[in-house]
Amino acid sequence: MIRESLRPHRDDVLLAVFSVLAGALLWSLGVHNNGARDSLPDWAALVPLTVIGSMELLRRTAPAVTLPVGAACLIADQFTVGNLATVVIFTDLMYAAVVYGKPALARVLPVATGLLTVAVTIAAVAWLRTPQSLLIGVITGIVTFGPALTGATLRNHREAADAARLRAEQTTLLAEMDRAQAVAAERARMARELHDMVANHLSAIAIHSTAALSIDSPATSREALGVIRENSVQGLAEMRRLIGLLREAGAGPEAGAVPSLDGLDSLIAQARTNGCASGLDFVLDDRRPPGEPLPAPVELAAYRIVQESLTNALKHAAPGAVRVEVARAGGLLTVRVDSPYGDRPGPRAPGSGAGLIGMRERAELLGGEFAAGAAGTVWQVRASLPAEERAVSG
Template sequence: MTPEIPRPHRDDVLIAATSTLVGLLLWSLGVHSTGTGGTGYRHHLPVWAALVPMLATGGMELLRRTAPNVTLVVGTLAVVADQFTVGSIATVVMFTDLMYAAVVYGKPSMARRLPVTTGLITVVVTIATLAWLRSPQALMIGVLTGIVSFAPALTGATLRNHREAAEAARLRAEQTALLAEMDRTQAVAAERARMARELHDMVANHLSAIAIHSTAALSIDSPATSREALGVIRENSVQGLAEMRRLIGLLREAGAGQEAAPVPSLDGLEALLERARANGTASGLDFVLHDARRRAAPLPAPVELAAYRIVQESLTNALKHAAAGTVAVRVAREDGLLTVAVDSPYGDRPGPRAPGSGAGLVGMHERADLLGGRFTAGPRGPVWQVRAELPAEDGAVPE
């Protein structure tokens, strides 16, 4: 298949047509780059011979963008041939444009070489003409050579460098905007995941107790049992509503740039277990706390919150699924780690149970991973074990 010839650019067609018409007009008026009188090799050819290189150069203007290498070669041959005729100013002017276009639209290697090459040619021509003619007028030949070749090449190189710098700046701006958008998306996703964990951990405990005691009240035909269950349901609904209001207030205050409300800490574990005891009485559950932390150094706030939520979710799961018995919560701090362990009786249990979705285990695992800790949960014999190891030093907690 023959290669498709690229169509000339619209601006190149306009430049070629205008330059050729101006050249023809100057020729018809007898305006040449050299006089027609006198003797010399220029006048061995007829006057119309100046039209040949001029028309060739005008034709090359059509391809100044699409084939800059070809146009430069043909234009150079044409401007050299023009020196053997009476000469055309249009040919020389169009050659300067072809030199400029070769640098701007040509390959990067050509854009680098042409300014250096034309600069050297200008210097060599100046020195050679001075040595040959030994006249100050020889400097004019060097100046004209520089104007025709070196000046357009240097101008083209300057413009190309500016364009490449602008393009590089545009690409950097696009990449920066893309990275910023990716960071924003990741931040939104992380914040949504954090809110989902907080909402689940705060409300699931109360809703599980409400579900268990409402089921008991419906299944056991006893006024005393129903009254006790309704009391527990009311207490958990009020506490759950308070937790929801606290979360909503925290989000509003954080969105308004205000100081966030205090978050739960491990100092509230006793109160957390008291509520669990009240909710677990109907299921035959008891809850004990073994706190072996050293009180000397405070824990990082994210670690305090994560540990509290892991214990809270573990107690919620025990209320939902644990068999009758004792749920043991152990908290210890040593060797730069905070260890949280919750052991629940594992097995079939009588009475009402609340359904589970598995989101709690996922949330606990995510909390430990975000802090660079470890989390495990699963049955071991008659006990369901939850273990979390979290960094207890400020420098060890990821930002």
């Protein structure tokens, strides 16, 4: 049973049949290469023809076998009347050995046949000493070196095309990976923006709506509804701004980011209004030197960290003062938020923990540091961000 790896190609079967039939036709017409041979009958030329023709079946799958067998048949043909088809088939076997053979064989054959051609030419000229003896070297080159050189050229082109196709596939794969990473980064950025902009307003709405439902007082309900309406309007405005940013063509990661540290006063005032019912007070200590601008990504990140810290205080802090400190020193912008930590009476909004993750991501994306945790009866938020444009852009 023939192994699957040695099964002949359909084109090779057709080539073998056609080659043998063409050689038989030439023999029947009396077309011979070597003239009459007294030692062997004319039909003896069909033996090497048939053997070398059968080698065409394995020209792709076993070129290391077909080439020496083909060479033996070519030599045997020289002792008969000769058949042109035998010579032509051998040139095809030489070509196939270079194209389909192992890389080592493909490298050796052009060199070896070239040296053989030179050696035969020199030997023929030295032995016969006639100008016609050069034809022996030419024929040898046509039969051996020519097909080997042609096969080597074709194989080099194929290998170059395969390498180019592989590089193109790798480039496409890398581009797809870059695109997926960019999409994931953009989704994470959108999630942080959406959470930071809306969570503050929704937390205030949840706290005051719970107070309005749990406390049976018209004055308390009216005050709570006023706060709810104010936060609803502001939250809707923030959502519209975010949608507008997403629709802008060519917008950068922080394109159109309006919030900055100059708006901390308004942010504290809003938090003071939302937290008065929970016994919370908010104090801002801005120690930044005047007239020293910050990179836009740093300002936005610091603003969002303060905003999320105030939102968490509205959700979880015990009654007392929430202190916000912003300072710049030694090329760093530091943000500190301290809020009372402990049991708190009254309504409380649930939390998911996404706010702390978003604050940490904002700091780390800029090459800064972030920490949050309880220290006794105080919940501390600490963020250090690079305050220089060179550090941020690097």
